[in-house]
Amino acid sequence: MSTHPQSQRRLHAKGFYDEFPRKGGTASRATHYCAGCGHGLLHKLIAEAMHDFGLQDRAILISPVGCAVFGYYYFDCGNVQAAHGRAPAVGAALARCLPEAVVLSYQGDGDLGSIGLNQTLQAANRGERMAVFFVNNAVYGMTGGQMAPTTLAGQKTVTTPNGRDVETTGHPLHLCELINTLPAPVYIERCLLTTPANIQKARRAVRKAMEIQRDRRGYAFVEFLSPCPTNLHLSPLDAAKFVDEEMAREFPPGCLRDRTAEVAARPAPPPLEPLTPADIEAVLDKCVAVPAPPGLDPDFGTIRIKMAGFGGQGVLSYGMMVAGAGLADGRHVSWFPSYGPEQRGGTANCSAVISGSAIGSPVLSHLQVLVAFNQPALDRFARDVEADGLILYDSCLAEKPTTTTARALGVPASRLAIEAGLPKAANTAMLAALACSGACRVASERFSDMLAQTFAGKPALIAANRRVFAAATEWCQANLRPE
Ligand SMILES: Cc1ncc(C[n+]2csc(CCOP(=O)(O)OP(=O)(O)O)c2C)c(N)n1
Structure with missing residues (x-):
């Protein structure tokens, strides 16, 4: 240029x-x-x-x-x-x-x-x-x-x-x-x-x-x-x-x-009078406060999770499975996708919230857990993870982050998926890693159960993904220190 x-x-x-x-x-x-x-x-x-x-x-x-x-x-x-x-x-x-x-x-x-x-x-x-x-x-x-x-x-x-x-x-x-x-x-x-x-x-x-x-x-x-x-x-x-x-x-x-x-050119009419604080108060007075629905288990707290990567890596379905696992465990959940309009080279991320009480907003600024499927995802979101939070990243596609005190665990998800015979299922390996980490406080079987639900339309993929999940679970149990 x-x-x-x-x-x-x-x-x-x-x-x-x-x-x-x-x-x-x-x-x-x-x-x-x-x-x-x-x-x-x-x-x-x-x-x-x-x-x-x-x-x-x-x-x-x-x-x-x-x-x-x-x-x-x-x-x-x-x-x-x-x-x-x-x-x-x-x-x-x-x-x-x-x-x-x-x-x-x-x-x-x-x-x-x-x-x-x-x-x-x-x-x-x-x-x-x-x-x-x-x-x-x-x-x-x-x-x-x-x-x-x-x-x-x-x-x-x-x-x-x-x-x-x-x-x-x-x-x-x-x-x-x-x-x-x-x-x-x-x-x-x-x-x-x-x-x-x-x-x-x-x-x-x-x-x-x-x-x-x-x-x-x-x-x-x-x-x-x-x-x-x-x-x-x-x-x-x-x-x-x-x-x-x-x-x-x-x-x-x-x-x-x-x-x-x-058509004649028209002069601008004077602008409308802005609302006064009294006008706004009069409107607010007419609003009725809606009582919050009773929480299921407020002691459980709230876990905010972000997953991010390229379009095509299964990031959005990963988020669905995470939220689905929480739901199956009796929690309030939300799932909120965000992806670019690019026809080529777009990014995708989504947020999931798993909570013991009603969820106010699915939009997250502070994260307890980040699952990063590539380097740009780590670069973009690692800073949003709380100091005692957890970052899981695909160590085949990203380097360990150095700018955060959050615990960062590399999982060779892409390699594990290839070795288990399903190269496109790195997201399933990362799901196993999240289940093993215990960070969502959701039983591990709930995550593996989600595979059957997600691939219900393609039964051959259920068994193949279960193989990836099992191989990644074994790897995590051998290589990731328990919290
Ligand atoms: C309510 C709603 N319906 C459908 C969609 C999915 N959607 C996103 S863009 C789009 C069509 C865009 O086509 P066009 O207006 O021709 O613009 P172009 O992308 O070709 O510039 C659709 C159907 C959406 N985002 N929201």
């Missing part, structure tokens, strides 16, 4: 944060998008326009659920994350409560055209004051390439392996055309994120929508036909060709409506 200042500027439009810390370390300018994906390009066009029009302090970008879920890591403006498909309601609330705000709704085709379609049409029909940037990549990207409302007839996706059959799944939905049936929108355009010439047109459309918001003229909707090489299983160039040729045939690009000149 060139270090010439000009190229740095081109890589990093103003309007973005200086660093993207999510990936950490040297990759702090890397986004989570796949090579050739249209999202990164559109991010750049939006960030640039937001900065050029001086709108960063007024802009509030609503990130969707979908590949663009991490918008708030990149855009240096106000950021809100909405539930799947709910950006139109969130945007309407922002626009109405914050008269100065420039509301930017960023949504994919699943978010906007499936789960959120009703809200999309209602907000457009009301002419809410917002710009909608709609990324149509013809699939659900983040979840692995399922059929979207915009999937082309005959297009193969994970859920239409023989090609989309319009007889049973309907026709590709034309969102711009649908919205163009409504009287309120000011501006509707469809662009392509492919060739330089098309990207220039997309850039102009982004700027137009942004100007409409700057001047408070009303609702603007811009659709971007966007390549998704990963889920189309095409190279970036071929994915762009698919957009230019196949998608553009179904969804003709162009401006469907521009009433900017007919």
Whole structure:
């Protein structure tokens, strides 16, 4: 990569944060998008326009659920994350409560055209004051390439392996055309994120929508036909060709409506009066305190456990088994997954709580136990383990941590799983280690019983996992000092 200042500027439009810390370390300018994906390009066009029009302090970008879920890591403006498909309601609330705000709704085709379609049409029909940037990549990207409302007839996706059959799944939905049936929108355009010439047109459309918001003229909707090489299983160039040729045939690009000149720019009304402490107290007075349910065994206390590793290592099912073992032992439990939207190289972690009383929150900041399936997991979470806590780590994939006083026990889980004939079952070896450690105060058989439950659909795997569990138990009994 060139270090010439000009190229740095081109890589990093103003309007973005200086660093993207999510990936950490040297990759702090890397986004989570796949090579050739249209999202990164559109991010750049939006960030640039937001900065050029001086709108960063007024802009509030609503990130969707979908590949663009991490918008708030990149855009240096106000950021809100909405539930799947709910950006139109969130945007309407922002626009109405914050008269100065420039509301930017960023949504994919699943978010906007499936789960959120009703809200999309209602907000457009009301002419809410917002710009909608709609990324149509013809699939659900983040979840692995399922059929979207915009999937082309005959297009193969994970859920239409023989090609989309319009007889049973309907026709590709034309969102711009649908919205163009409504009287309120000011501006509707469809662009392509492919060739330089098309990207220039997309850039102009982004700027137009942004100007409409700057001047408070009303609702603007811009659709971007966007390549998704990963889920189309095409190279970036071929994915762009698919957009230019196949998608553009179904969804003709162009401006469907521009009433900017007919709609007057509107001055901002005065902001709403903020709530006073007396107003808040009046509301609180009406709330009834809910008594806590009786605890089963308050003396048992609460054990907070985090497991973390790469996607594909079975981290989330490990957490399920831990919580399941606690439940089978008559405890209150919670299980709370957290995983990235990356199609490649994502991380996964989850939290489990095992408690003698009702659990207030499944979100953990302090841990009694960490189970780390790789080095990044140790690097990230070891510091959250209490001084007298326990860290179990796969010693084939991570080094003993040096920055914590918590007890750290290395278990060669990957090797034990390979030796027991099931290389993918390192998580089962780590489950045996957790059972042996006694840290969860749950009977060891409860953990091994969970294997039968987890693999009930694949009986051959039950016996194989039990072998791994037994081998790892033997190793732990011989090598891990009892507490
Ligand atoms: C309420 C709810 N339903 C379903 C999901 C699973 N889900 C996550 S992203 C997604 C679809 C995303 O597709 P799209 O909006 O086209 O965005 P892309 O990832 O392609 O950018 C789905 C169905 C969810 N997270 N929440």
